[in-house]
Amino acid sequence: MTKREASNKARIYHRYLGFFLAGIMGVYALSGVVLVFRNTDFLKVEVLNQKQVEANLDAEQLGKEIKIKKLTFSSIEGDTANFEQGTYNTKSGEVSYTSKKLPYILDKMAHMHKATSSDPLYILNVFFGMSLLFFVLSAFWMFLPNTTIFKKGLYFTAGGIVLTLIMLFV
DSSP, X not given: OOHHHHHHHHHHHHHHHHHHTHHHHHHHHHHHHHHHTTTSOTTOEXXXXXXXXXXXXXXXXXXXXXXXXXXXXXXXXXXXXXXTTEEEETTTOEEEEEEEEOOHHHHHHHHHHTOOTTSTTHHHHHXXXXXXXXXXXXXXXXXXXXXXXXXXXXXXXXXXXXXXXXHHHO
């Protein structure tokens, strides 16, 4: 296979894989921006949660049960323990609290973005990551090395690498 044929093949694969993955790349781009603000209330809505848990839990146990880190009781009045986000009935085990969550579709996107190997569709995330790596590598085979476009592309590559290093180590 000549260099020109390899270049044309790279363009074809790059193009059609790009079209195929356009939707998922949009999801990852949007969820990535949203995840930058995950430690704030940006775009989050308040949700009232009511749950039945075991009775007579201490603050740490209750926090684990309802997934609130560093939960502490601010006061205890009779059978009711109050905490910043809500109340817990120590006798009945009823807990009522508010939490802040992203709207449904953004929450699903963020969950997909942060997927681990325990998620059922993790293999699709691996495929997507490998596809992005293919985009990186195939970009260097899209243009012949002796062309002006390729040489300018190397300057942009160097700039991108420098920016990446700055972002990693600053």
